[in-house]
Amino acid sequence: GENVEQHPSTLSVQEGDSAVIKCTYSDSASNYFPWYKQELGKGPQLIIDIRSNVGEKKDQRIAVTLNKTAKHFSLHITETQPEDSAVYFCAASFGNAGNMLTFGGGTRLMVKP
Amino acid sequence: DSGVTQTPKHLITATGQRVTLRCSPRSGDLSVYWYQQSLDQGLQFLIHYYNGEERAKGNILERFSAQQFPDLHSELNLSSLELGDSALYFCASTSQGGDTEAFFGQGTRLTVV
Numbered sequence: 001g002e003n004v005e006q007h008p009s010t011l012s013v014q015e016g017d018s019a020v021i022k023c024t025y026s027d028s029a030s031n032y033f034p035w036y037k038q039e040l041g042k043g044p045q046l047i048i049d050i051r052s053n054v055g056e057k058k059d060q061r062i063a064v065t066l067n068k069t070a071k072h073f074s075l076h077i078t079e080t081q082p083e084d085s086a087v088y089f090c091a092a093s094f095g096n097a098g099n100m101l102t103f104g105g106g107t108r109l110m111v112k113p
Numbered sequence: 114d115s116g117v118t119q120t121p122k123h124l125i126t127a128t129g130q131r132v133t134l135r136c137s138p139r140s141g142d143l144s145v146y147w148y149q150q151s152l153d154q155g156l157q158f159l160i161h162y163y164n165g166e167e168r169a170k171g172n173i174l175e176r177f178s179a180q181q182f183p184d185l186h187s188e189l190n191l192s193s194l195e196l197g198d199s200a201l202y203f204c205a206s207t208s209q210g211g212d213t214e215a216f217f218g219q220g221t222r223l224t225v226v
Contacts, residue, residue: 034214043115043203043217044156089156100146100169101215103156 002027004092006104013080014112021107023090024072030092033066033073034101038087047088048075080111116140117206119218127226131192134221138185138206144168145187146207146215147179151200162187194225 003026013019025033031052036044050057050064050073057064061080066073077084087108091101116139126132138145147159158171162181173179176194181187191198201222205215 036217041219043117043205043219045115045217046214049214100158100161100171101148101156102158105155 002030002092002094002102004090004102004104006090006107008107009105010108010110012110012112015080015082017080019075019077019080019084019109019111021075021088021090021109022072023074023092023104024070025092025102026071027092027094028068028071029094030102032093033064034091034093035062035064035075036089036091036103038089038106040086044089077109080109082111082113085109085111115216115218117204117216117218119202119204119221121221122219123222123224125224125226126194128194128196130194130225131190132194132223134189134191134202134204134223136187136189136204136206136218138187138204139208139216142206142208142216143185144207145181145185146205147173147187147189148203148205148217149200150203150220156203159189191223196225199223199225 006023034049037047038044061078063076087106090104118137120135143164145162150156159173160179161169179189201220203220205217207213
């Protein structure tokens, strides 16, 4: 089955700096790669996703890149703010299994004011 | 608010007992997924239902079962509970299978004592 590795497990940045979280996946059939943000006491919330036919996607301060050949994808957050502090999860899935997501282990991002 | 409702929010029970967790998907969503989030295992897929039918199983123990009812709400039944079953249990819903956004509920925190 699919295996998703996520690094780093914790990341501390100064407000205004950029943060990068990286994930690798094992199953070349995976074609959907969402990123979720989980705040304390809440469920995961989708912040951005990318499909395998696209190499990069951007939404304001958040961007995701995908390298299908190397089977890795990354989340980039620019101009970080204290409210970006949370746990971020990457995930992978392939369409013919519905939206069953295989998650990475999570990254705890701390943005220091 | 994701539109996915989970009850109860918290549950404390003793080892050996049985509990039922309930999930109401977003209006119109046919798919319900259950995930378990524990400190050592991260977010793990348990089971997927689509319009009342089981579609996929993940790392779900035999002591656990689920079902989706005609009104599309779903229940996850956990029996013969062990200390290690203590975790957050999330359900997520999507409008269709494939690479579409999964909306997560707030979760049920189960504590087995």
